[in-house]
Structure formats: C-alpha cells, structure tokens
Amino acid sequence: METLIMVGQLLLGLSILVGLHELGHLLTAKMFGMRVEKFSIGFPPKIAGFQWGETEYSIGAIPLGGFVKISGMVDESMDTAQLAAEPQPWEFRAKPAWQRLIVMLGGIIVNVVTGIIIFVVLVYNNGETYFSRDQIIENGIVAYEYGEAIGFKTGDKVLDINGETYQGLNDLSSGSALLSENGYYTVDRNGEQLKIEIPRGFINTFNSEESFDKFIEIRFPFEVGVVDKGSAAEAAGIQTGDKIVAVNGTPINYFDEMQSVLQGVKSQTAQIVRQAETGTDTLSIPVSDEARIGIAVKPLIEPTRREYAIGEALAKGTNRAFTVVIVNAKAMGKMFTGEVSAKNVSGPIGMAKIYGASWDWVKFWSITGLISMILAFMNLLPIPALDGGHVMFLLYEMVSGRAPSDKFLENAQKVGMVILLALMVFAIGNDILKLFN
Known part of the structure; x- marks a missing residue:
C-alpha cells in the first residue's frame, strides 16, 4: 500500500x-x-x-x-x-x-x-511553523553524527550563517547554506564565539530525508508525556506531567541529557529524581537494554507559528519558488566541479520516495x-x-x-x-x- x-x-x-x-x-x-x-x-x-x-x-x-x-x-x-x-x-x-x-x-x-x-x-x-533563531539561541542544539563531524557540539547556540542572521532551524541545513562558497556557522559555545566551517561537498551527506535527522536538532526541556502501560516507570509511580530533574546525581534540564545518562546505565537500576505536583522524590527504576524506562516525553517549547497576509504571502511564496531555482543552479554548477556528487541526481523512484508513503496534501x-x-x-x-x-x-x-x-x-x-x-x-x-x- x-x-x-x-x-x-x-x-x-x-x-x-x-x-x-x-x-x-x-x-x-x-x-x-x-x-x-x-x-x-x-x-x-x-x-x-x-x-x-x-x-x-x-x-x-x-x-x-x-x-x-x-x-x-x-x-x-x-x-x-x-x-x-x-x-x-x-x-x-x-x-x-x-x-x-x-x-x-x-x-x-x-x-x-x-x-x-x-x-x-x-x-x-x-503560514510557517519553525523553531526560531531566538529559541535556538536560548536552548542550544543537539549535535548528531553529521553535526559532530563538522565541529558542532551539543549545547552550541548558532548565531548566524555566513555572518548573516537566519529565521529558523531548517535554514541551518538548507541548500542555500550548504552550497554557499566558504560557508560557515558562528556559534556561541559556553560564552565563546567560534566559527564552524561547512566542508566542501558537505551537501552530499544529505542524500536522503533520514540523513537530516543525523545533523542537528533544537535542544528542548521536557516533562513526562505518556507513561507506557506495564513499564518500569509506571511501576515506580511516574505520572504524566512529572519532571525528571536528575539521574544518578546528574542534573537534567534537557531531553538529550537524560538520554545520554540512561545510555550509560543500560540494564541497570537508575536513581531518578522526579518532580511532581506533590513534591520531589527519588525513585529507583530499572533501565532497559535500549536505555528506556518506559515514558514518552512532552517538549516544553513550542515551534514559532507565523501567518502571512496575502501581500506578504505573495512575496514570501515567490521568493521561496525562485530560491528552488537558484539552489538547483548552484548545485548543477558545483556538480561540474565535482563538489556536488552526480549520485544526488534522482529519477522517478527517488521522486516517489520524496513524496513519501503517506498522503499529506x-x-x-x-x-x-x-x-x-x-x-x-x-x-x-x-x-x-x-x-x-x-x-x-x-x-x-x-x-x-x-x-x-x-x-x-x-x-x-x-x-x-x-x-x-x-x-x-x-x-x-x-x-x-x-x-x-
């Protein structure tokens, strides 16, 4: 199907x-x-x-x-x-x-x-829904495999791209950014400004939708969303709306911090400090082989939502349409120089995969x-x-x-x-x- x-x-x-x-x-x-x-x-x-x-x-x-x-x-x-x-x-x-x-x-x-x-x-x-530059600067980013490969570290706050401000998270992995000549990101890392260069040909890394998940993501504070039935978390008494503030003595502010600590105690019992409406307590919870305790989390930051009047939409939509042409022209030019791999060229099968397996109008x-x-x-x-x-x-x-x-x-x-x-x-x-x- x-x-x-x-x-x-x-x-x-x-x-x-x-x-x-x-x-x-x-x-x-x-x-x-x-x-x-x-x-x-x-x-x-x-x-x-x-x-x-x-x-x-x-x-x-x-x-x-x-x-x-x-x-x-x-x-x-x-x-x-x-x-x-x-x-x-x-x-x-x-x-x-x-x-x-x-x-x-x-x-x-x-x-x-x-x-x-x-x-x-x-x-x-x-309109547009996105995590804004201000939210990224406030919370920082999580650096995954491809992000770490070029120099990002979890917690970095991205200030600009090529010395210019940007609107939101998607701009950091856009074709315009990845195809720019001598491109770079400016980040704030623990109060120090650093320049992270975009390597030549780095855009070849993004040859599938899944590859974008290996780059960077916004860091987010969280609370417990759903507690799995029959899980260790349910047995310990964790409930929807609780906040996990420490694991094995490590303070937890962001979801990635909890993931990192749980990865280190797989198949063991973790001491989890839970903050609930009734107060704060410490629970002993077994951690699975997959570094899970049986909860789904709810992010405590919401994407920015922006709506446009017809005149604004006309300008924004036209700009977005011609940006597609400009990015493809740049990519084709760099393909002749070898910077962009010809393996990125897709035919009908690749186009069908871009549409995806679910019908979203x-x-x-x-x-x-x-x-x-x-x-x-x-x-x-x-x-x-x-x-x-x-x-x-x-x-x-x-x-x-x-x-x-x-x-x-x-x-x-x-x-x-x-x-x-x-x-x-x-x-x-x-x-x-x-x-x-």
Whole structure:
C-alpha cells in the first residue's frame, strides 16, 4: 500500500505539471495560428484519447513526460516528412522567430507561474511553523553524527550563517547554506564565539530525508508525556506531567541529557529524581537494554507559528519558488566541479520516495511546487530536444538573421534525445543503487 501511495502521488504530481507545461505550448501555438496536431500527457503507446477540432488529445502509457506536436516543427517525434514541402501559413516554421520563441517558452512560463502560485497559496493558507533563531539561541542544539563531524557540539547556540542572521532551524541545513562558497556557522559555545566551517561537498551527506535527522536538532526541556502501560516507570509511580530533574546525581534540564545518562546505565537500576505536583522524590527504576524506562516525553517549547497576509504571502511564496531555482543552479554548477556528487541526481523512484508513503496534501503540493520550478529550470537548459535547445537556436536566428537548416535541427534533435535518454538511464540507475544502500 505504501508503494502504491508513493507511485500515486508521483503520477498525479507529474500529470498535473506535464499537462500544464504542454498546455502552455498548446495555447501559445494556437494564439499565433499554428496548427497543433497532438497533445499528450505521457509518451506512447496511447491508452486513451479523443479528437477535438484539429488536435488529438491523449494519455500515454509511459507517464514520465508529455509532448505537443505542432505542424512544421522538428521535435521529438522526428516526423520530418512535411518539411520537404513549402511552409504553410499554419506551420511553426512559417511564423516569425519571436512568435516561435514565445511558443517554446510557453511551457516553462506556465511551470514557473504554477510553482509560484502553489508556494504563495501554501504560505497564505498554512503560514510557517519553525523553531526560531531566538529559541535556538536560548536552548542550544543537539549535535548528531553529521553535526559532530563538522565541529558542532551539543549545547552550541548558532548565531548566524555566513555572518548573516537566519529565521529558523531548517535554514541551518538548507541548500542555500550548504552550497554557499566558504560557508560557515558562528556559534556561541559556553560564552565563546567560534566559527564552524561547512566542508566542501558537505551537501552530499544529505542524500536522503533520514540523513537530516543525523545533523542537528533544537535542544528542548521536557516533562513526562505518556507513561507506557506495564513499564518500569509506571511501576515506580511516574505520572504524566512529572519532571525528571536528575539521574544518578546528574542534573537534567534537557531531553538529550537524560538520554545520554540512561545510555550509560543500560540494564541497570537508575536513581531518578522526579518532580511532581506533590513534591520531589527519588525513585529507583530499572533501565532497559535500549536505555528506556518506559515514558514518552512532552517538549516544553513550542515551534514559532507565523501567518502571512496575502501581500506578504505573495512575496514570501515567490521568493521561496525562485530560491528552488537558484539552489538547483548552484548545485548543477558545483556538480561540474565535482563538489556536488552526480549520485544526488534522482529519477522517478527517488521522486516517489520524496513524496513519501503517506498522503499529506500540504506535503504533496509543496513537493509538486518544487518539482514545477525544477522542471522549468531543467527545460530551459540549452540542450537540443529540450525547450531550452529550441530557445537557443531561435535566439541565434533572431541575432544573426539566419535560421539553422532543417537538417541541422533534425540532427541536433537526435543528439539531444541521446543526451536525455542517457541522463534518464543514469538517474534511474542512481535510484536503483540507492535502494540497495
């Protein structure tokens, strides 16, 4: 069932984005009087379709893209038979270069607008929930494996990133921070300010959602939330709302401190000082092999909740959408220098895993908005067979006054298709390798 949910979300998200992208091409082409022969979400073989006017609308069996076939255009169909005849007024090749340019940018523009709308609506409807910089400075952070590897220590208070203030906890592991040149964190450690450098290529560490759990987290004071039935804690009399203030003589202020002490007394009996409404007492409680006493804790700090008016949401959502593009552009640039590993490239399996095994509409639209912006960016790359390749040749035509020959465009399209197929095979190969790692 979990696999079906992941696949279902991926197919729905891609169908929406591909459909809107191709609709952008279709509408701009028809606006300039071009004949659109086919509109397809998914690649052949066709599994369903209908004819409306001059255009056949269909759904393909391979749901990893889509296409619009415009008369008189060299595209991925490689149908060049009609190019031997004289251009007809309704054909792509018969129209001025500026009109053809708008048609090729139509899908990209729609994806950008879609991404912005999604992020603006999410920000307006849901606001933001995060542990703020002030809360991090007040309580400090817990450093896990990856955090300790670059120099963080539990209790550090993160003051800034690259000398600039930040909003909340997620900013500390954002792509903008991890991809920055000569990046660093400034921390307060026991009253002394230190600089923790972000190592070159550190972003490669974060190749899965689980890896973020191994970086850093906010430190939090706590009280007993739920006491497990039949547990050692219940037998000792611990109740919901109690506070644990010491374990084996070690004062406890934060949850991580209790975890650390209990790890050292696994399979032993711990002396736990409990603060309850009736007073403070000391209890002898057996600790399990997993360093547990049978309680779930309730954090005593709440994330900051911020809501936005429509104007603020418009600015915030737009900024968030274009930040996705900027981060991906930086990552691609660093991939060519070797700083970012090409193993981070994901295909459909990786995208499905990002959506996750539970259906959460906020997460679904967040990821769909992110993918919409990435699709716009990737389609703008100057690779033949992508929209960006067509844009590149059209700009050459507009500047030089000479259009590339149909034969050149046909060969360029073939090269582009080979490049895209190779990238797809590489991405799917990465996905498969990650399944076994």
